Amino acid sequence: xxxxxxxxxxxxxxxxxxxxxxxxxxxxxxxxxxxxxxxxxxxxxxxxxxxxxxxxxxxxxxxxxxxxxxxxxxxxxxxxxxxxxxxxxxxxxxxxxxxxxxxxxxxxxxxxxxxxxxxxxxxxxxxxxxxxxxxxxxxxxxxxxxxxxxxxxxxxxxxxxxxxxxxxxxxxxxxxxxxxxxxxxxxxxxxxxxxxxxxxxxxxxxxxxxxxxxxxxxxxxxxxxxxxxxxxxxxxxxxxxxxxxxxxxxxxxxxxxxxxxxxxxxxxxxxxxxxxxxxxxxxxxxxxxxxxxxxxxxxxx
Amino acid sequence: xxxxxxxxxxxxxxxxxxxxxxxxxxxxxxxxxxxxxxxxxxxxxxxxxxxxxxxxxxxxxxxxxxxxxxxxxxxxxxxxxxxxxxxxxxxxxxxxxxxxxxxx
Numbered sequence: 001x002x003x004x005x006x007x008x009x010x011x012x013x014x015x016x017x018x019x020x021x022x023x024x025x026x027x028x029x030x031x032x033x034x035x036x037x038x039x040x041x042x043x044x045x046x047x048x049x050x051x052x053x054x055x056x057x058x059x060x061x062x063x064x065x066x067x068x069x070x071x072x073x074x075x076x077x078x079x080x081x082x083x084x085x086x087x088x089x090x091x092x093x094x095x096x097x098x099x100x101x102x103x104x105x106x107x108x109x110x111x112x113x114x115x116x117x118x119x120x121x122x123x124x125x126x127x128x129x130x131x132x133x134x135x136x137x138x139x140x141x142x143x144x145x146x147x148x149x150x151x152x153x154x155x156x157x158x159x160x161x162x163x164x165x166x167x168x169x170x171x172x173x174x175x176x177x178x179x180x181x182x183x184x185x186x187x188x189x190x191x192x193x194x195x196x197x198x199x200x201x202x203x204x205x206x207x208x209x210x211x212x213x214x215x216x217x218x219x220x221x222x223x224x225x226x227x228x229x230x231x232x233x234x235x236x237x238x239x240x241x242x243x244x245x246x247x248x249x250x251x252x253x254x255x256x257x258x259x260x261x262x263x264x265x266x267x268x269x270x271x272x273x274x275x276x277x278x279x280x281x282x283x284x285x286x287x288x289x290x291x292x293x294x295x296x297x298x299x300x301x
Numbered sequence: 302x303x304x305x306x307x308x309x310x311x312x313x314x315x316x317x318x319x320x321x322x323x324x325x326x327x328x329x330x331x332x333x334x335x336x337x338x339x340x341x342x343x344x345x346x347x348x349x350x351x352x353x354x355x356x357x358x359x360x361x362x363x364x365x366x367x368x369x370x371x372x373x374x375x376x377x378x379x380x381x382x383x384x385x386x387x388x389x390x391x392x393x394x395x396x397x398x399x400x401x402x403x404x405x
Contacts, residue, residue: 009325029322029334032378042302044351044382046326047334071327 010067016218018056025054049080059226061098070146076110082120089127108150121151137237142168164201197265208297215285312373321399331381333396344372350381
């Protein structure tokens with residue numbers, strides 16, 4: 001049975017992702033490890049601080065997995081939330097599991113928690129890089145309504161693989177932030193079609209920020225994550241070398257040089273060779289992926 | 302924030318051992334954590350809510366709830382962000398349905 005990934009809660013997503021009955025939650029809600037900051041601000045807390053973490057099996061392979069709950073404070077990363085992610089990734093290294101799967105839905109730092117939140121996000125980034133250095137692949141899934149923004153957008157691009165749906169969004173600054181800072185002429189955050197063209201999964205796939213685009217379906221995400229894990233297990237998770245980073249930097253430099261003048265993502269798609277860019281938002285995932293074959297900028301891990 | 306506590310003695314229906322969490326702390330919604338704890342047969346409910354001054358309505362909603370289910374040794378903890386009474390009832394029932402033992 002197909003079920004929407006977008007509509008599911010974090011808890012439902014992680015259960016649908018992993019092999020049935022294999023999920024063992026760490027720091028579950030009953031332990032009540034809640035934010036120490038929100039209470040001081042007289043704001044509601046959540047028993048899991050907005051992130052479900054634990055271990056389980058993915059296609060029979062042991063993994064550590066985390067799912068951020070976009071409904072709680074936009075999935076923003078507070079001190080406890082971040083510490084849970086860091087602890088999980090460090091445990092993945094210690095236990096030498098087959099991989100880490102992060103189901104991200106977040107606006108980035110939880111501003112209520114100020115420096116503690118900022119430090120938490122940077123620690124998550126460092127932990128992801130430590131996992132990669134230890135040869136543990138990190139797979140990121142983005143398909144929630146709030147997208148993946150801010151520091152966690154950077155975390156996503158530190159992973160070996162990013163899997164998105166069209167509905168998922170991935171960027172650094174969110175649309176409202178850009179409009180506030182640079183004006184509505186620069187970016188109209190209320191133009192939803194423009195926002196999705198600019199930050200949504202299809203654009204990310206075409207310009208090489210995401211490795212795979214799937215439909216909005218929990219089973220499709222599960223299958224894609226399993227395939228990615230299998231591929232990484234067979235090839236060995238690629239090491240992050242200076243040469244690899246320099247080539248990524250060069251790709252980004254070329255990308256901005258080639259497309260920096262574009263007014264709309266559709267201009268970029270046209271330059272990539274997409275024949276009818278205006279039809280891109282209407283294509284189903286499979287038809288879109290087939291169309292993009294040979295045109296898109298390849299994703300490099 | 303406001304904290305409300307309710308306790309109902311001498312329930313009958315038992316819960317399974319492992320706790321359950323339903324719902325999300327988002328606008329107009331709430332999370333309900335339900336646990337099997339030895340409370341000498343009572344059902345204890347603690348509510349932390351962002352909406353102050355609705356104690357009487359909470360009392361009515363949880364009173365109806367306990368009338369429906371007659372829970373024993375049940376600890377229910379709620380984080381609420383302004384859910385309406387109908388949503389609260391729905392979530393409470395959802396939590397119990399995940400927790401009642403077969404044939405109970």
